[in-house]
Amino acid sequence: MSQTAIAQADWGGGASPFGVTWQKMMMWFFIVTDALLFAGLLVSYGVVRIATGDWPAQSEVFSLTYIAAMTFVLITSSATMACGVKAAELGRSARAAQFVWLTILGGFIFLGMQAYEWSVFIHEGGGITGNPWGSPTFSQFFFIITGFHGFHVLTGVTVLLVVAIRAAMGRYSPAGVENAGLYWHFVDLVWVFVFALFYLV
Amino acid sequence: MEHGKQSFVSRYIFSFDHKMIGKQYFTLAMTMGFIGGILAVLIRLQLGFPSKPWPFLENLFPVGMASGIMTPEFYVSLFTMHGTIMVFFLLSLLPVSGFGNFLIPLQIGARDMAFPFLNMLSFWTVVPGAIIIIISFFVEGGAAASGWTAYPPLSAIRSAIPGSDLGQTLWLVGMIFFVASFTMGGLNFVVTILNLRTRGLRMMRMPLTTWAQFVVGILGLLSFPALAAGALLLTFDRSLGTSFFLPAGIFIGDTLMPHEGGTPLLWQHLFWFLGHPEVYIIMLPAMGFTSDILATFCRRPIFGYRSMVYAIGAIGTLSFLVWGHHMFVSGMSPFLGSLFVVTTLAIAIPSAVKAFNWLFTIARARIQFTSASLFGLGVVSLFVTGGLTGIFLGTNAVDIQLHDTYFVVGHFHFIMAGAGLFGAFGAVYYWYPKMFGRMLSERLGKIHFWITFVAYYAVFFPMHYLGVSGMMRRIYDPNVYEYLQPLQPVNLFITIAAFVLFAGQLIFIYNYFASMARGKPATENPWNAAGLEWSTPPHPGHGNWEGEIPDAHRWPYDYSEPGKKRDFTPQWEA
Numbered sequence: 001m002s003q004t005a006i007a008q009a010d011w012g013g014g015a016s017p018f019g020v021t022w023q024k025m026m027m028w029f030f031i032v033t034d035a036l037l038f039a040g041l042l043v044s045y046g047v048v049r050i051a052t053g054d055w056p057a058q059s060e061v062f063s064l065t066y067i068a069a070m071t072f073v074l075i076t077s078s079a080t081m082a083c084g085v086k087a088a089e090l091g092r093s094a095r096a097a098q099f100v101w102l103t104i105l106g107g108f109i110f111l112g113m114q115a116y117e118w119s120v121f122i123h124e125g126g127g128i129t130g131n132p133w134g135s136p137t138f139s140q141f142f143f144i145i146t147g148f149h150g151f152h153v154l155t156g157v158t159v160l161l162v163v164a165i166r167a168a169m170g171r172y173s174p175a176g177v178e179n180a181g182l183y184w185h186f187v188d189l190v191w192v193f194v195f196a197l198f199y200l201v
Numbered sequence: 202m203e204h205g206k207q208s209f210v211s212r213y214i215f216s217f218d219h220k221m222i223g224k225q226y227f228t229l230a231m232t233m234g235f236i237g238g239i240l241a242v243l244i245r246l247q248l249g250f251p252s253k254p255w256p257f258l259e260n261l262f263p264v265g266m267a268s269g270i271m272t273p274e275f276y277v278s279l280f281t282m283h284g285t286i287m288v289f290f291l292l293s294l295l296p297v298s299g300f301g302n303f304l305i306p307l308q309i310g311a312r313d314m315a316f317p318f319l320n321m322l323s324f325w326t327v328v329p330g331a332i333i334i335i336i337s338f339f340v341e342g343g344a345a346a347s348g349w350t351a352y353p354p355l356s357a358i359r360s361a362i363p364g365s366d367l368g369q370t371l372w373l374v375g376m377i378f379f380v381a382s383f384t385m386g387g388l389n390f391v392v393t394i395l396n397l398r399t400r401g402l403r404m405m406r407m408p409l410t411t412w413a414q415f416v417v418g419i420l421g422l423l424s425f426p427a428l429a430a431g432a433l434l435l436t437f438d439r440s441l442g443t444s445f446f447l448p449a450g451i452f453i454g455d456t457l458m459p460h461e462g463g464t465p466l467l468w469q470h471l472f473w474f475l476g477h478p479e480v481y482i483i484m485l486p487a488m489g490f491t492s493d494i495l496a497t498f499c500r501r502p503i504f505g506y507r508s509m510v511y512a513i514g515a516i517g518t519l520s521f522l523v524w525g526h527h528m529f530v531s532g533m534s535p536f537l538g539s540l541f542v543v544t545t546l547a548i549a550i551p552s553a554v555k556a557f558n559w560l561f562t563i564a565r566a567r568i569q570f571t572s573a574s575l576f577g578l579g580v581v582s583l584f585v586t587g588g589l590t591g592i593f594l595g596t597n598a599v600d601i602q603l604h605d606t607y608f609v610v611g612h613f614h615f616i617m618a619g620a621g622l623f624g625a626f627g628a629v630y631y632w633y634p635k636m637f638g639r640m641l642s643e644r645l646g647k648i649h650f651w652i653t654f655v656a657y658y659a660v661f662f663p664m665h666y667l668g669v670s671g672m673m674r675r676i677y678d679p680n681v682y683e684y685l686q687p688l689q690p691v692n693l694f695i696t697i698a699a700f701v702l703f704a705g706q707l708i709f710i711y712n713y714f715a716s717m718a719r720g721k722p723a724t725e726n727p728w729n730a731a732g733l734e735w736s737t738p739p740h741p742g743h744g745n746w747e748g749e750i751p752d753a754h755r756w757p758y759d760y761s762e763p764g765k766k767r768d769f770t771p772q773w774e775a
Contacts, residue, residue, distance in 0.1 A: 022315040022392040040430025137462040140443040
């Protein structure tokens with residue numbers, strides 16, 4: 001058996017206690033790790049914000065309607081992703097691929113909206129070392145938290161593109177769609193926390 | 202298992218085989234440990250003979266040892282990099298990444314890790330990290346100099362001290378590589394142990410080594426993100442001028458820094474949220490090795506297996522709730538401090554469970570004194586010594602007096618560094634036959650043990666006295682304070698003992714490499730041990746078992762059962 005064949009062979013071990021494949025479990029554990037990375041950033045933001053005191057009112061800096069629209073786009077893309085995973089599970093590969101492409105579209109719209117939001121923010125004076133609204137850490141955390149999340153969305157879109165292109169080439173597995181979907185839902189869920197904790201609270 | 206033709210590259214360099222990857226980690230970790238040891242010798246050189254010129258060292262470090270006298274800046278870089286290299290690149294890589302990779306599939310009856318490619322990737326991610334860390338010694342300004350804890354503002358303002366410049370940046374880059382590698386490794390460990398166990402190997406039949414590696418994998422996955430987040434923010438502070446960790450009003454020389462709004466305490470919280478679980482990432486595998494080794498050489502089932510497993514879980518859980526005990530003097534609310542005292546002292550309970558279970562395993566046993574079992578007993582000794590001083594330091598009232606003194610240095614060199622290192626040594630002596638198909642020299646091994654054990658106590662035990670006498674940690678020349686001058690003979694004694702300790706490790710390195718070629722060929726199961734890993738051929742190929750994977754019919758500690766002919770029943774026998 002060649003090296004790669006050894007590596008890819010199914011060793012068949014017990015799947016208990018969770019009864020899922022190791023690929024899916026690995027994705028779950030990775031999501032936990034990644035979630036804690038965001039938790040670290042959000043907790044840091046909380047600590048600094050409390051220590052600083054003069055935090056600007058977000059509703060005067062951002063158009064919350066616009067942010068809500070971004071949130072809507074991302075949540076919608078999660079819905080199309082869920083449809084794609086279900087279609088893949090039912091074995092309807094063409095249908096699944098369509099939904100994955102829709103999800104990718106949603107991801108790109110979100111990224112475009114975020115790019116516009118950043119350009120407005122920078123245009124109004126928000127910079128990495130200071131801003132006109134209050135503590136300089138306000139704009140710093142804005143850039144690092146939304147930027148880090150945007151980077152995750154970009155990663156998710158890339159993963160979905162790989163899935164969609166592989167599907168177009170006929171190399172497609174329902175488990176692969178599901179794992180990509182898990183990551184995508186996670187990225188969306190993080191945005192809900194960012195929206196709530198950075199823009200609303 | 203039949204082998205395809207493998208080129209040199211696919212067999213020894215970009216290998217998918219978990220055993221080869223484990224050995225690659227060994228080589229890397231031992232190289233880094235050797236370098237870290239040299240740094241320790243240089244530190245002791247300065248403390249034993251303050252500011253004495255050593256002209257021959259000028260050739261090696263033209264800036265740091267100009268005209269042979271160590272500069273304070275170089276000294277600060279030395280202990281920073283000693284800590285970083287030893288904690289992350291020796292004590293995490295050797296027992297966790299090295300032995301974890303090597304042992305987990307053998308002990309659970311799997312042909313490889315779940316995701317061999319990711320495994321290879323994790324090794325080749327940590328290699329550039331290690332190289333960057335070493336290179337940082339030779340850049341402008343020298344290596345990072347803010348301690349292995351990298352507290353801002355020293356680590357966040359590039360102009361603070363020479364080491365805060367490029368050296369600190371490279372430190373951060375190296376650590377990011379390390380975190381990425383360790384995360385990949387942890388993912389592999391956890392899913393492999395959960396999903397790839399052979400038939401019959403229930404979780405409660407796993408060897409304690411595998412249990413420890415399982416919990417360590419989880420600890421790594423949960424704690425390293427905090428460091429990654431902190432490192433990200435620190436990189437921004439350093440390169441883009443943000444002020445996450447920097448409050449207003451910091452002066453460097455006569456220059457007022459433009460930062461405002463941040464808090465350096467935030468870094469301490471993020472760092473220690475990783476830093477304390479990291480201590481157990483180092484400790485738990487050593488505890489696992491010790492349990493397996495002591496059971497084998499006492500010919501006894503490990504005492505209280507179930508409580509050992511629960512203790513590993515309890516230590517892992519509690520390790521996330523105690524990070525504040527590193528920050529008692531950082532201006533924390535005393536009430537919060539008391540909370541951290543309670544959680545810290547609570548760890549003493551599962552720790553004591555482990556220590557007593559080892560003692561009950563040893564008690565009245567006919568111990569076979571091999572190099573491995575001696576190091577196993579050494580772990581118990583160091584763990585108890587270090588654990589007792591841990592109770593001093595975990596109590597905030599006492600810690601405020603002892604914080605950042607040599608008492609702390611003595612304490613953690615016993616419990617974390619010492620027990621971790623002795624556990625790793627014991628594991629090498631124990632599993633070496635499976636690694637290279639040959640035995641290590643027992644005679645050299647015993648000489649190595651006694652030199653290491655005696656010298657280790659000689660180096661680190663007196664440090665407690667230094668600490669109580671008020672000698673502060675990280676001090677360049679204690680003799681600048683009159684009240685510390687009478688302690689110079691103690692420092693000289695420690696320095697001489699440290700040289701002996703370092704020299705003793707050369708025996709081990711010689712033994713390790715010489716036995717690969719000239720050691721006595723090993724049999725399949727040289728120690729008559731019961732664990733599943735001993736059912737493989739002496740030098741297992743990729744795939745581990747020639748035929749089918751054996752089933753696990755029992756736990757791995759069936760020794761000296763009454764009424765049986767042999768004094769052990771292997772795990773793979775019905």
